[in-house]
Amino acid sequence: MEIRVRCGCGESSCPEWAVVELQGVVQPQASFAGDIRGLHIGRLCSAPSPSATSKAGYTFTVGYHELAGTKVTLKKPLLVLRKKKVGGGGVGDQEPPAEVELEVIGIIRHKILFKDRPKALISKPATKEKKTVQPAEN
Numbered sequence: 001m002e003i004r005v006r007c008g009c010g011e012s013s014c015p016e017w018a019v020v021e022l023q024g025v026v027q028p029q030a031s032f033a034g035d036i037r038g039l040h041i042g043r044l045c046s047a048p049s050p051s052a053t054s055k056a057g058y059t060f061t062v063g064y065h066e067l068a069g070t071k072v073t074l075k076k077p078l079l080v081l082r083k084k085k086v087g088g089g090g091v092g093d094q095e096p097p098a099e100v101e102l103e104v105i106g107i108i109r110h111k112i113l114f115k116d117r118p119k120a121l122i123s124k125p126a127t128k129e130k131k132t133v134q135p136a137e138n
Contacts, residue, residue, distance in 0.1 A: 014104060017080055019111040020044070058112050065118035072113050080106035
């Protein structure tokens with residue numbers, strides 16, 4: 001079976017995507033029941049790098065945890081594809097079977113790698129000043 005790959009946007013104008021690689025497992029609450037579309041996992045930010053020669057830095061905040069990561073170029077770029085059925089697809093002998101065409105919707109050239117353990121973002125509770133009890137004056 002032949003599967004055609006089509007890119008209508010041209011290579012230079014295809015949207016850039018990135019892969020986020022984490023160590024461990026992200027577990028949503030049971031209320032999502034396997035459907036994680038639209039789930040807010042955390043906040044991904046580009047962190048200012050200490051020196052211009054080092055790799056770009058990123059922070060990923062999930063709940064009370066903050067991960068530090070770097071942007072890594074992939075050896076071979078990956079394509080993000082959408083499967084489309086083209087043509088007939090009807091039952092019976094009148095219509096030919098549907099052909100499958102893959103549409104390119106993005107290119108992945110980088111991944112953001114978080115390979116270290118997360119840093120806890122738990123702050124210290126505010127300290128209360130001790131009040132001295134003054135003796136009552138008569």
